[in-house]
Structure formats: structure tokens, C-alpha cells
Amino acid sequence: MQSLKLSGQLLHELGRQILSGALESGQVLPTVETLSEMNGVSRTVTREALKGLSALGLVESQPKVGTIVCARDHWQWWSREVLQWSVDAKPNQHFLLQLSEVRRVIEPAAVALAAQNGTDKDFQVIREAFERLEQSVGNEEDWAKADYEFHDSIIAASRNELMLSLTRVMRDALLYSRKTTIPILKEKREEPPVAALNQHRAVMDAVCSRDEQGAYQGMTQLLESVKVLIQDSEEGRKQNRNPSRSFQ
Amino acid sequence: MQSLKLSGQLLHELGRQILSGALESGQVLPTVETLSEMNGVSRTVTREALKGLSALGLVESQPKVGTIVCARDHWQWWSREVLQWSVDAKPNQHFLLQLSEVRRVIEPAAVALAAQNGTDKDFQVIREAFERLEQSVGNEEDWAKADYEFHDSIIAASRNELMLSLTRVMRDALLYSRKTTIPILKEKREEPPVAALNQHRAVMDAVCSRDEQGAYQGMTQLLESVKVLIQDSEEGRKQNRNPSRSFQ
DNA sequence: TTCGATTTGTCCGTATGTATT
DNA sequence: TAATACATACGGACAAATCGA
Numbered sequence: 001m002q003s004l005k006l007s008g009q010l011l012h013e014l015g016r017q018i019l020s021g022a023l024e025s026g027q028v029l030p031t032v033e034t035l036s037e038m039n040g041v042s043r044t045v046t047r048e049a050l051k052g053l054s055a056l057g058l059v060e061s062q063p064k065v066g067t068i069v070c071a072r073d074h075w076q077w078w079s080r081e082v083l084q085w086s087v088d089a090k091p092n093q094h095f096l097l098q099l100s101e102v103r104r105v106i107e108p109a110a111v112a113l114a115a116q117n118g119t120d121k122d123f124q125v126i127r128e129a130f131e132r133l134e135q136s137v138g139n140e141e142d143w144a145k146a147d148y149e150f151h152d153s154i155i156a157a158s159r160n161e162l163m164l165s166l167t168r169v170m171r172d173a174l175l176y177s178r179k180t181t182i183p184i185l186k187e188k189r190e191e192p193p194v195a196a197l198n199q200h201r202a203v204m205d206a207v208c209s210r211d212e213q214g215a216y217q218g219m220t221q222l223l224e225s226v227k228v229l230i231q232d233s234e235e236g237r238k239q240n241r242n243p244s245r246s247f248q
Numbered sequence: 249m250q251s252l253k254l255s256g257q258l259l260h261e262l263g264r265q266i267l268s269g270a271l272e273s274g275q276v277l278p279t280v281e282t283l284s285e286m287n288g289v290s291r292t293v294t295r296e297a298l299k300g301l302s303a304l305g306l307v308e309s310q311p312k313v314g315t316i317v318c319a320r321d322h323w324q325w326w327s328r329e330v331l332q333w334s335v336d337a338k339p340n341q342h343f344l345l346q347l348s349e350v351r352r353v354i355e356p357a358a359v360a361l362a363a364q365n366g367t368d369k370d371f372q373v374i375r376e377a378f379e380r381l382e383q384s385v386g387n388e389e390d391w392a393k394a395d396y397e398f399h400d401s402i403i404a405a406s407r408n409e410l411m412l413s414l415t416r417v418m419r420d421a422l423l424y425s426r427k428t429t430i431p432i433l434k435e436k437r438e439e440p441p442v443a444a445l446n447q448h449r450a451v452m453d454a455v456c457s458r459d460e461q462g463a464y465q466g467m468t469q470l471l472e473s474v475k476v477l478i479q480d481s482e483e484g485r486k487q488n489r490n491p492s493r494s495f496q
Numbered sequence: 497t498t499c500g501a502t503t504t505g506t507c508c509g510t511a512t513g514t515a516t517t
Numbered sequence: 518t519a520a521t522a523c524a525t526a527c528g529g530a531c532a533a534a535t536c537g538a
């Protein structure tokens with residue numbers, strides 16, 4: 001038989017359809033019966049999938065009325081699933097721009113917090129993560145993993161679980177978007193690794209010496225250079241805003 | 249009969265138990281059969297509740313193994329439910345401190361974004377929200393509602409849906425925490441409304457004149473004065489950090 | 497207001513796949 | 518290998534709620 005967890009599959013299927021706009025806000029979904037027939041699953045599976053969507057704020061059900069797609073401002077955007085489905089949606093430049101915007105706001109501030117709240121043990125973990133980053137300069141796979149863990153170790157030093165969770169969710173989504181659109185971005189990824197490494201080192205040094213301001217600015221510059229280059233492709237110009245903005 | 253939606257009730261019940269620590273990470277939940285008997289509901293209801301918890305990253309199920317509580321760093325903290333359950337948890341000072349910390353990082357930056365990206369129409373909405381704030385100075389109920397909508401209108405001017413969602417979730421949680429602990433905080437809420445109103449006006453003026461820096465600082469000061477006063481009560485001192493921190 | 501139709505909500509008996517022992 | 522325990526999945530039945538006539 002298949003890979004088990006039919007409800008999970010249907011959940012992702014419906015979630016993607018909602019985030020892609022195929023199912024618009026306010027629209028009534030087919031009945032549980034119909035949905036089950038359409039997807040060849042039992043009512044139980046369909047109901048569990050709808051329950052998952054409901055927990056994410058995407059739909060709401062009422063007897064007789066049916067299951068309707070909630071308004072966008074009711075969606076739980078900051079969950080792994082919703083963010084991932086948003087990345088999967090067809091014209092996602094606008095979304096990625098917004099996500100990068102939020103990241104450039106949060107991560108520098110989080111790093112400043114790390115410089116403030118981090119313990120010596122936290123700083124030691126950061127240094128070890130940086131060493132792994134140094135040693136993985138040649139290998140692209142290793143570098144991506146080490147880079148993720150380096151950022152993670154720094155935010156962990158903020159000693160704020162909520163901050164760590166938030167930045168992780170963001171990085172997961174941006175990393176996922178890079179994976180799914182690798183052909184276009186591959187060529188542009190030819191950054192000189194030495195420069196990138198120096199920027200990482202600057203952030204590490206600032207944090208470990210409790211230099212809040214330096215950490216803030218260092219991370220801002222790092223994000224500015226490593227940020228995803230969202231080029232203005234065919235659908236991107238509609239909501240394209242001031243492209244020459246700088247950090248505040 | 250009761251208020252319908254048994255699965256929703258059970259979902260909240262289990263979620264609160266997990267967030268409160270009654271069900272620890274790695275612990276195996278009772279079987280669906282047992283859970284159903286314990287709560288006097290059918291297996292269907294139990295399964296739907298577990299599906300909701302699964303969508304929030306709180307539990308994971310495997311055949312034969314059972315349903316286990318996920319590690320804290322796997323939880324989807326930034327959903328309305330999880331944040332609310334965290335507020336409901338017994339010693340929530342540490343949590344509220346972290347939440348306020350994140351808010352003081354995000355909202356000023358979001359307001360600066362609003363000064364940058366807002367349209368004239370957005371600014372008009374902000375002014376109207378401020379007028380409602382002025383007119384509701386005497387009434388505490390009305391002021392809370394008008395205050396919420398004022399903040400909302402400003403963040404909406406950032407033209408960033410993700411930012412709006414994030415700040416809303418935060419404000420909802422903090423507002424909810426104030427509701428549930430109103431007896432202690434009630435006395436301390438005797439702020440001079442004129443001063444508070446002036447701070448709001450300062451933020452509005454800065455945003456509507458596209459003064460990013462002024463907006464950032466104004467919102468920082470506003471949050472500094474309106475912030476929830478988490479007094480060091482009996483359980484609060486364990487992880488109490490530097491209380492005299494200033495914004496960066 | 498009453499009634500009927502529709503849809504979700506709920507319950508339960510049963511069967512299957514899977515991982516542990 | 519076989520037995521066991523558990524989640525997963527199926528489907529028939531009924532209750533409850535809401536809408537429209």
C-alpha cells in the first residue's frame with residue numbers, strides 16, 4: 001500500500017490549494033462526502049484533514065453551512081506548513097519579499113539580544129559552529145547545513161525560545177524556497193566564500209564580545225548580502241515596491 | 249446538549265496539558281481507546297483532536313509506538329492556540345517576559361516599515377483610529393478596543409501581511425494574559441491617559457510624515473510605558489534577567 | 497413559527513498496515 | 518517466524534444544528 005497517513009497527504013493537498021488561491025476566501029468547500037469521493041478516501045480521512053486545516057485557521061466548519069475558507073487575516077501564517085505552502089504558491093515573489101523584509105527586521109534584533117543575554121557556554125557553541133562553517137567552505141551541501149546551524153547557535157544565545165522558534169521557521173521557509181527554485185539562483189550563488197566567511201566572523205566576534213550594536217549591524221549586512229535575490233520576473237512587477245530600500 | 253465541537257474541547261484540553269508541562273516532551277500519550285474512555289468521547293473525536301495537535305507540532309503518532317509529545321523546539325509557538333495555552337500555563341512570567349521582548353523588537357521595526365511603505369489612504373485610516381482612541385479616553389473597555397485597532401491600523405500600513413499577522417498574534421496573547429490576570433494588574437493600570445494619548449499621537453505623527461526613525465523611537469517608548477508589568481512574584485525570579493535593559 | 501432538507505458532528509464495529517517483542 | 522499492540526482507515530448509522538420555504 002502507499003506511504004500511510006492519507007489525512008496528512010490530503011491536508012497538504014488542500015492547504016496548497018488554499019494558499020495558491022485555487023480555493024478562495026469565503027468559498028465553500030465540497031461536502032465531506034464529495035471530498036472523500038473526489039480523493040478516493042474515507043470520510044474519516046477527510047474529516048481529519050479538515051481538522052488540521054481548522055487548527056491552522058484556514059477553514060471553519062458549520063453544520064448545514066459547510067466548510068468555508070477563512071479570510072487571509074485569520075490564517076496562522078507563522079506555522080511551518082502555511083509558510084511552506086505559500087512558497088509553493090505560483091507567484092511567490094511578493095511573499096518572499098515580505099518574508100525577507102520581516103527577517104531583516106528580526107534577525108539583527110535577535111542577534112543583539114544574543115549579545116546581551118548569551119552565556120559563555122552559548123558563545124562557545126557559536127565558535128564551534130563557526131569552525132564547522134570554516135571547514136565546509138568547499139562543499140555547498142555542508143556549507144548550507146553549517147550556515148543554518150551557525151545562525152541557530154547565535155539566536156539560541158538570545159535565551160529566548162520564542163525568538164529562536166520564529167527565526168527558525170523563517171529560515172526553514174527561505175531555505176525551502178531556495179531549494180525549489182535552485183536552477184535560476186544557482187548561477188548567482190557565486191559569492192566569494194571568503195567575504196561571506198568574514199561577515200559571519202564579524203557577527204560572531206561582536207556577539208561574543210557583547211557588542212550589541214556591532215552584532216546588530218553585522219547581521220544586517222550579512223543578510224543584505226546573502227539575501228535571496230528575488231529578480232523581477234514576469235509576474236513579479238505587479239506588487240513590486242521600492243527595490244532600493246535600505247535597512248533602518 | 250453541550251456546546252458542540254467535542255474535538256475542539258479535547259484539543260484545547262490536551263494542548264493546555266502539554267503546554268503546562270503535565271504532559272512532558274517524549275512522553276507517550278494513552279492510546280486512542282484509553283483517551284476516548286477517559287474523556288467519555290468516541291475514537292473519532294479523539295483522533296481529530298490528536299490531528300489538530302499534530303498540525304501544531306505538539307505530538308507525533310506512529311503505529312505500534314503510540315502518540316508521543318514532541319520536543320519543545322518542534323512546537324509551532326507562533327499560533328494563536330499555542331500562545332494562548334502558554335499564557336494559561338501556571339508559571340507564565342518567564343514566557344510573558346520573552347513575548348514582551350520579542351514585541352519590543354518587532355513592533356518598532358514594523359512601525360518604521362509603515363512609515364516607509366504606507367499609502368496616504370493607510371495614513372488616513374490611522375488618523376481615524378486615533379480619533380476613536382481620543383473619544384474613548386474615559387471608558388476602559390472602549391479604550392482597549394480602540395488601542396488594539398490603532399496599533400492594527402499602523403502595522404497594516406507596513407503593507408506586509410506577514411508582519412501584520414505576527415504582531416496581531418502577539419497582541420492577542422498579551423491582551424489575553426492581561427484579561428486572565430486582571431485583579432493584580434488592575435491597580436497598576438492608573439496611567440495618566442493624557443500622557444498615553446500623547447505617545448500614541450507622536451507615533452501617528454511620525455508615521456504619517458514618513459519619519460522612520462521617529463516612528464521607531466516613538467513606538468519603542470510607547471511599548472516601554474504601556475508594557476505589561478511583570479512583577480517578580482514567587483516563581484518569577486528563577487529566570488529573571490536584567491530588568492533595566494533599554495532598547496537598542 | 498413550523499417543518500423539511502442538508503451538512504457537520506458523533507458513535508461504533510470492523511479491517512488493515514506496521515513496528516515491536 | 519509468529520504474536521501482539523497500536524495507529525490508520527473504512528463505512529453505516531444517528532444526533533444536532535442551521536437554513537430556507
